[in-house]
Structures are given as structure tokens and as C-alpha cells.
Amino acid sequence: MTAIGFEKHDHSHCIADALSAAETRCKAQKLQFTPARRRVLEILLERHRAMGAYEILDILAAEGLGSQPPVAYRALDFLVKNGFAHRIERLNAYAACTHPGEQHVPAFLICRSCKAVAETETGLDSGRLGAAARDTGFVIEKVVVEAEGLCPGCAEAAA
Amino acid sequence: MTAIGFEKHDHSHCIADALSAAETRCKAQKLQFTPARRRVLEILLERHRAMGAYEILDILAAEGLGSQPPVAYRALDFLVKNGFAHRIERLNAYAACTHPGEQHVPAFLICRSCKAVAETETGLDSGRLGAAARDTGFVIEKVVVEAEGLCPGCAEAAA
DNA sequence: CATCACATGTTATAAGATAACGTTCGAGGC
DNA sequence: GCCTCGAACGTTATCTTATAACATGTGATG
Structure with missing residues (x-):
């Protein structure tokens, strides 16, 4: 994805x-x-x-x-x-x-320079967060995953 | 962790x-x-x-x-x-x-019932988010990872 | 002891979100 | 046809979160 x-x-x-x-x-x-x-x-x-x-x-x-x-x-x-x-x-x-209609857990890439936002996908309890939840007995219902940085265009302009 | x-x-x-x-x-x-x-x-x-x-x-x-x-x-x-x-x-x-002092990317487990918050750790560009960033050329500088759900105590009480 | 960076005090206001209430309007039962 | 009920809407007021702007204090350094 x-x-x-x-x-x-x-x-x-x-x-x-x-x-x-x-x-x-x-x-x-x-x-x-x-x-x-x-x-x-x-x-x-x-x-x-x-x-x-x-x-x-x-x-x-x-x-x-x-x-x-x-x-x-x-x-x-x-x-x-x-x-x-x-x-x-x-x-x-x-x-x-x-990608509406499909069941998914959204994750976002947010450009701090031009403010563009791209949507991608992640899992509800994949990775280390999911592992930590399983270890402790925490039941995850929703996750917020948002990355901030530079989009391809702005990263290039900054370099 | x-x-x-x-x-x-x-x-x-x-x-x-x-x-x-x-x-x-x-x-x-x-x-x-x-x-x-x-x-x-x-x-x-x-x-x-x-x-x-x-x-x-x-x-x-x-x-x-x-x-x-x-x-x-x-x-x-x-x-x-x-x-x-x-x-x-x-x-x-x-x-x-x-765990202050240590370099880390925090992730949180937030109980929607009792409002308790537990901190755990994740990677800056691990998992599917990191893969998406690499695919597109997005440079991640910071990530927010926050899960909402039920803590062990509240999950048990609800069951 | 001048000065500069950093911290603080204070006023005002911006920005984001919701409570609460009455009204409107369309679908389904009578 | 008409009633009624629930969902949506209009409106006012208010609440919560956050920051701009500017004046004042204070401690380290040269």
C-alpha cells in the first residue's frame, strides 16, 4: 500500500x-x-x-x-x-x-512546509504498539497515526 | 518494550x-x-x-x-x-x-473509559507508515501514534 | 556595571468546538 | 389524506484551547 x-x-x-x-x-x-x-x-x-x-x-x-x-x-x-x-x-x-468504502485504518503524512496531506494505511494493532497492547491487555479500538515531515517536493526544494 | x-x-x-x-x-x-x-x-x-x-x-x-x-x-x-x-x-x-532522557518516539494507549494514559514506544519510520514514506519520498520528522480503547481494568469491568 | 538572553507578568484575542433550543421536513403507519 | 416521529437544520450562546504582543525582571558574562 x-x-x-x-x-x-x-x-x-x-x-x-x-x-x-x-x-x-x-x-x-x-x-x-x-x-x-x-x-x-x-x-x-x-x-x-x-x-x-x-x-x-x-x-x-x-x-x-x-x-x-x-x-x-x-x-x-x-x-x-x-x-x-x-x-x-x-x-x-x-x-x-x-479510499472511502473500504474498511481501513488511516495514517497520514503531513508536510510541514506546504501543508499537503497524503493518506496511507496501517493496521489497528500491528507493530510495536500492538505488541505493547497485547502485553498489557489493552484493547485497541481506534488508532491515530500521523507523521509530520517534508513531502517529496518540499524535501527536494530544501536540499 | x-x-x-x-x-x-x-x-x-x-x-x-x-x-x-x-x-x-x-x-x-x-x-x-x-x-x-x-x-x-x-x-x-x-x-x-x-x-x-x-x-x-x-x-x-x-x-x-x-x-x-x-x-x-x-x-x-x-x-x-x-x-x-x-x-x-x-x-x-x-x-x-x-522514560525521559532516553531518545524515543512515544506512542500512547488511552483508555476511553477511565482516561488513563500509558506510554510505550514505536519507531519513527517502522511498519507500513515508514514503507509508504519510503515509497513516496516523504521525509518523516515526527510521528504521532495514539491508540484509544479500553485499559485492562476497564476492559475486564466491561466484559 | 553594561548588556543580552531568557524568563515572567499581563492584557487581549484568536481558533476550535459544543450545548441547548426550537423549527422544518420527509417517510411510514393509520 | 393526515398524523407522528425521527433526522436534519437554524440560531444563539457559550465553552475550551491556544497564542499574540508588549512590558518587566533577573542572572550570567564580558
């Missing part, structure tokens, strides 16, 4: 694909893909980076989709709960999931 | 040890172990769990060591920067380091 996020790709295409996939899945699971929810996901897909709730709210407000914090937080909660987006703890921010 | 934090131990002893070790190391590295910094570390060691900055500030305020947020944040910044404490991103909180 490699990270999705730093390589080039047909962006308008991937936005449309992701949105229609989300729509399909919502229909299948009887989830309400309301205008605000749809637009927030679209915003995250367009920007293709981690965004703060208030940054998203500003855009929604400019478009008349709501101007109070709960508007953004409710949409984000929905997207995160249903696997369409992830929360990046380290940044207090949110990013569209790059 | 197993997790430190859930097993029983002589607590007053470990506080005193950790404080004097910190004092020694500050002297060696010419760091100023000021009263506020010392007290904040002591508070974290006493409670032996993750604490919010304002929770710590309340204690400092009650003791006349300062009542404004920067007081707590400056002390915490010092402790984190010098490896005496860690910030837990998932909780927006801070905890004393359980």
Missing part, C-alpha cells in the same frame, strides 16, 4: 468520481446526502488538503449554505462518521478520505 | 525520582528548572494521567504560581521541548514522560 496524495492525477475527474460514489453509497445505506454535506465533501475534495472547520464554514457562508459553526461541524461529523472524510488530530483539521 | 502506565508501583517514590532526575538533567544541560516548570512537572507526575493546560493552570492559580494561560503553556512548552512531558494530540492534553 502506498500513500495517495502526492502524485499527480486528473483532479476534476477524481472529484466527480468521489462525489458520485458517495452519493451511491448514501443511497444504498439510506444516509441523507444533503446539500451541505455534499458541498463540504466537495470542498474537501477540491482543495485536496486538510482544512479547518472554520475555513470550510467561511466558504459555506459565502455560498449561503449556513453561517454558524454547527453547520460545518454537523456536516463534518457526518462525513467522518461514515468514512467519507477523516479528522487529522495533529492539525485540528479535516480531509476527504482517499 | 512494554507499556508503562497501567501496572501498580510506588508512586510517591517515582515522583521524587523523576523530579530529581529532571533537576539533574537540567543542571547538566544548563536548562532553567524554574518553580513553575518544576511544579507543572510535579503535577503531571502526581496525577499520572493526561491533563489539559487549563486544568493545570487552575492548580497553579490556587497555589499563587500564576493565573494566566501563558504561565501554563510556557511551562508545558518547556517540558515538551525538553522531553520531560508529551503532548497527547487526541486529547489536547499533556502527560509526564515515563
Whole structure:
């Protein structure tokens, strides 16, 4: 599994694909893909980076989709709960999931220079963390794995 | 490496040890172990769990060591920067380091029920995250690894 | 004893998140 | 058709977390 996020790709295409996939899945699971929810996901897909709730709210407000914090937080909660987006703890921010629908434990590579975020995958209790949990009897339910550093482009620029 | 934090131990002893070790190391590295910094570390060691900055500030305020947020944040910044404490991103909180002085990449096991936090260790670029970073050319500088679940005690109580 | 780095005191405000309440609206049962 | 219930939404207020900015103190060093 490699990270999705730093390589080039047909962006308008991937936005449309992701949105229609989300729509399909919502229909299948009887989830309400309301205008605000749809637009927030679209915003995250367009920007293709981690965004703060208030940054998203500003855009929604400019478009008349709501101007109070709960508007953004409710949409984000929905997207995160249903696997369409992830929360990046380290940044207090949110990013569209790059492989929604699949069951996975996300891990992130965050560039401290250009703020790009790539999503990759890890295991719930693999590696040393899992070993420590088994040793102590700790039951892992969720893990946050977030790496900070320099993305290929910025690393090269810095060298 | 197993997790430190859930097993029983002589607590007053470990506080005193950790404080004097910190004092020694500050002297060696010419760091100023000021009263506020010392007290904040002591508070974290006493409670032996993750604490919010304002929770710590309340204690400092009650003791006349300062009542404004920067007081707590400056002390915490010092402790984190010098490896005496860690910030837990998932909780927006801070905890004393359980093995300061040693070079390490901390990982945390956080009980969602009793809020206890155990610290263990992981690698900077081990596992699948490291593999993804190498594949893409991402340079990892820091990683956040935080697991949430049930500690041995709470898991047993829930079963 | 000047000076410079570092620490502290204080005020103000930024940034992130949620509680609480009433209203709206569509699906399903009657 | 109409009722009713739950999910979503609108709005106000507030809470928590964090930092900017600037003035003051203080101790080591030359």
C-alpha cells in the first residue's frame, strides 16, 4: 500500500468520481446526502488538503449554505462518521478520505512546509504498539497515526 | 518494550525520582528548572494521567504560581521541548514522560473509559507508515501514534 | 556595571468546538 | 389524506484551547 496524495492525477475527474460514489453509497445505506454535506465533501475534495472547520464554514457562508459553526461541524461529523472524510488530530483539521468504502485504518503524512496531506494505511494493532497492547491487555479500538515531515517536493526544494 | 502506565508501583517514590532526575538533567544541560516548570512537572507526575493546560493552570492559580494561560503553556512548552512531558494530540492534553532522557518516539494507549494514559514506544519510520514514506519520498520528522480503547481494568469491568 | 538572553507578568484575542433550543421536513403507519 | 416521529437544520450562546504582543525582571558574562 502506498500513500495517495502526492502524485499527480486528473483532479476534476477524481472529484466527480468521489462525489458520485458517495452519493451511491448514501443511497444504498439510506444516509441523507444533503446539500451541505455534499458541498463540504466537495470542498474537501477540491482543495485536496486538510482544512479547518472554520475555513470550510467561511466558504459555506459565502455560498449561503449556513453561517454558524454547527453547520460545518454537523456536516463534518457526518462525513467522518461514515468514512467519507477523516479528522487529522495533529492539525485540528479535516480531509476527504482517499479510499472511502473500504474498511481501513488511516495514517497520514503531513508536510510541514506546504501543508499537503497524503493518506496511507496501517493496521489497528500491528507493530510495536500492538505488541505493547497485547502485553498489557489493552484493547485497541481506534488508532491515530500521523507523521509530520517534508513531502517529496518540499524535501527536494530544501536540499 | 512494554507499556508503562497501567501496572501498580510506588508512586510517591517515582515522583521524587523523576523530579530529581529532571533537576539533574537540567543542571547538566544548563536548562532553567524554574518553580513553575518544576511544579507543572510535579503535577503531571502526581496525577499520572493526561491533563489539559487549563486544568493545570487552575492548580497553579490556587497555589499563587500564576493565573494566566501563558504561565501554563510556557511551562508545558518547556517540558515538551525538553522531553520531560508529551503532548497527547487526541486529547489536547499533556502527560509526564515515563522514560525521559532516553531518545524515543512515544506512542500512547488511552483508555476511553477511565482516561488513563500509558506510554510505550514505536519507531519513527517502522511498519507500513515508514514503507509508504519510503515509497513516496516523504521525509518523516515526527510521528504521532495514539491508540484509544479500553485499559485492562476497564476492559475486564466491561466484559 | 553594561548588556543580552531568557524568563515572567499581563492584557487581549484568536481558533476550535459544543450545548441547548426550537423549527422544518420527509417517510411510514393509520 | 393526515398524523407522528425521527433526522436534519437554524440560531444563539457559550465553552475550551491556544497564542499574540508588549512590558518587566533577573542572572550570567564580558
